[in-house]
Amino acid sequence: MSETSAGEEGAWKIALALSVVLTLSVALCEPAPREAVGRFLGVVGLSALLLGWGVRGGWTWLNGGPRWRAVTVIAGGALALRLAAWMAPVSLSDDVWRYVWDGAIVAAGENPYAETPRERVRRVQGEFDGVSDEVDRAERAELERLNSPDYHTVYPPGAQAVFASATIAAGWLGGVSERWLRLVFVLADLLAVLLIARALLAMRRAVGWAALYAWHPLVVWEVGGGGHTEALAVGLMVVLVLMLGRSRPWMVGAVIGLSALAKLTFLIVSPLVGVALWRRGRFRDALIAACVAVGVVVAGYMPFWFEDLIANQRESVALYAGVFSFDAPLYYAARYLLGYREGVSDPVTHILSPALQLATMATLVAATLWQDGSRRRLASSMVVGWAGYLVFNPVLHPWYALGLLAAAALAGSWSVSLAGLALMLSYLFYDPAVGRPEEIAVMVVQSVWAAAVVGWQMGPRAITWALRRRAKTKFDAVRPYLRPGDRVLDLGAGEGFVGALVAEAGHEVVLAEVDDRNRTALPMVTYDGEFLPLDDDQFDVAIIAYTLHHARHPDQVLAEAARVARRLVILETVYERSWDRRLVTFLDHSANRLRGMAPEPLYFDRVEGWLERLQARSLKVLTWRWLGRGVHRHVIIVADRQGAQR
Structure with missing residues (x-):
């Protein structure tokens, strides 16, 4: 190896090591990230620059030597970054506290879908009228840190099983459920990184593309720092790409069902996989996969079945679909054009929501019909499907993009990975000093950045097409x-x-x-x-x-x-x-x-x-x-x- 190439190799390894140190600094410094959003985003931005330089500088080394060496380095860096983020206190998102709440209920042998958290607290206090003030205060504090405590949980049974396992681990081994749960997410996501590398090799693509997901700051923080159930489903989505054309259709259907039991939104990829199966073989294969997937989902919910299960789930889903909105530039722009003015005019959700849902469906249909039965086309269509879902969604939290970023790594879409970085700017909305004008400015920056970087890569391809x-x-x-x-x-x-x-x-x-x-x-x-x-x-x-x-x-x-x-x-x-x-x-x-x-x-x-x-x-x-x-x-x-x- 020449002195120059040795120097380049050392430089990108140093960049990766510095990114780990920067991530660890957030965990060790006060205050927590959500209370110091500006500092946190500065660290993320610097880390992204270092990691981008690292991927670019180490590209030849990663793809030019033994495959095991590249996979080891990519996975090792992914684990180090995630563990560094795992050491930070939870503050970026409060979803994990709802996971812990649900896990405790499931571990106790009760049904998490039967009651809202507030209903449960009232029932327990009524049954144990002599409960101490200290216990009462603890329950209320736990209740107040939950998101949507007046709505039933929407997390599917597969995720509930993982939540319960963290509660059980904390009881057996000590520690707190939240830490165990985030560790499970870290390990599940590390497995997803290894599967992405394996899928890239199967598609005869450079294994270095796996670093786009493995070292992405958004993925690192949303999995290790915030803890989100998407980490449970990403690996299963990648398995679907690996299974295409090599596995029996019932096995493909089982994996689709399991991914839905981990995170329902991952059903987005199911029609893409079904049509890819159809294009490779027979319509019967797609039909078998669909039937098995439905059967797995139904079987997953059966232990929790009670008369009001569907009604409770529908009510909670309606909350997300019709009430919440967050960091959704297209949604806000369309709402403004329809004449909506907050606090002045009547809501236009009844008009806008169906239109956006129709646009999402149209994008998924286009991505589905684009299938030709190949793994490469399936990976690319997953990028399109996820992008359509996120763009037209009235709620766009950063962790929603984990499926998109995994698909982008499979497809070699570096521009989508760059675009995803801007989603982390939405944490500025939690800063009390940021008002509505500043939020609009942030969303404009996000939109312009995404359009610029995606156009940079995809523009020439689109023009050629x-x-x-x-x-x-x-x-x-x-x-x-x-x-x-x-x-x-x-x-x-x-x-x-x-x-x-x-x-x-x-x-x-x-x-x-x-x-x-x-x-x-x-x-x-x-x-x-x-x-x-x-x-x-x-x-x-x-x-x-x-x-x-x-x-x-x-x-x-x-x-x-x-x-x-x-x-x-x-x-x-x-x-x-x-x-x-x-x-x-x-x-x-x-x-x-x-x-x-x-x-x-x-x-x-x-x-x-x-x-x-x-x-x-x-x-x-x-x-x-x-x-x-x-x-x-x-x-x-x-x-x-x-x-x-x-």
Whole structure:
């Protein structure tokens, strides 16, 4: 190993070690994180920079050596970071106290779904009228630190079993239930890290992507510091990716059911997995998996069944769906646009909630239909599904993103991991000094940051996808005018995607463009925009797709095209009125900016103008027709300088 590479290796290991120390400093310093949010976020931000540098600097080392070495380092760093956060007192979220409450009830052999915490305290005090003041004060203090003490618990039976195990461990081994419970979450999440690494290897992706989840500050603090049930379900979600195509469908269904018993929101991935199974084999496999999943969930709830179970659960879920809202920029913006003003106008939840639920369902349907039966596509669609759920949810706590961040690691979506960091800014909302204007500013920052980093990674991919889709549309329009054996010139070829489709149809194709943006294996000829360095009659057909309005001298381009090819197939944007021309100019400039092209003068014409130009060059127009007369008016024109004869 060279001195430089050894230095780089040492630097990123130091960055990881410093991040552990920073995380530990929060645990050892007073006050607790929620009482010093600014300091806590500063530590998180510095830790994120160090860890990002560590992942980037150690990328070659992590992925270039033995797999066991990389997995050991990633998992070791994950454990160290989580244990450092575990040592901090609970303050970021109060959910863990409800877990402890439920766990004590289950460990005592009672039903946690039967009563609200306040109802239980009143009942117990009524049964034990002689209870001491000290015990009464302790019960009331425990009650007051719970969230929503007047609502029934919504945590499913699998999570309840884990809660109870922490209570039992505290009774047998000493300590407090909260610490044992968070330790269980840490260990469960460490297993998820190992499973992510295994899934990446199965998908033949770099194992280093596992560090996006393993070392992510949000994951570290929400699992080790806050303690959340998502940690129980993340690993099961990853198992579903590993099982795809290699396990019996009933086993897949069982894992789906178990993930739902750990955290109900993880049912989001169930339709994705079902359709992936269907695409790989038979519809029967998906149906078996679905039936088994439902059976596992029902079996999990059966020990807790009583007459009002469903009613109590529905009431509590309605609280989250219709009452609570937190750090949800889209929700607040939509509510404002609908005319809602807090304390002034009537609520608009009855309109907004169904609309957001419909948008969530539409996103999940799109992600589901995107399946092709592969693990890679399943992982990517999980990112889409989770993102849709979070974006349209009126409540967006940071820990809700654990499933998204795990899916992002599987899919190699580093931008989603970066976007997730901004969710931790929502802890500023607990600071008494932060009012509504500051909250809005934070949500704007979160939204802009997420859009910027995701666009940074996904923008080029989305543009390429759109260009290929548009190329298919162009080819479908041109194909009827191509004859078997035609030699084709794609003039103004851009990236070459249209020419590639023509070549796939069995034609010999050459691309021509003023600058080389070719992204295909086809030969490319560059020219000055006026004179083509090609022989007379070298081609049978010249395709000129939405190019002429970019040419400084479109008549010269037509003349050159007619010289080197016998037949011209022209796709062109046209206008009919002056405002129409201004609109298509704006749209064209906007689209080309996304492709990295600077704005330039455009030379649009009417249909009649192009027909006259062709006839002036002794080209006979064989046919022309509208391809669209909406906002974007465009036509196809076929002309031959030798009439209808070849």
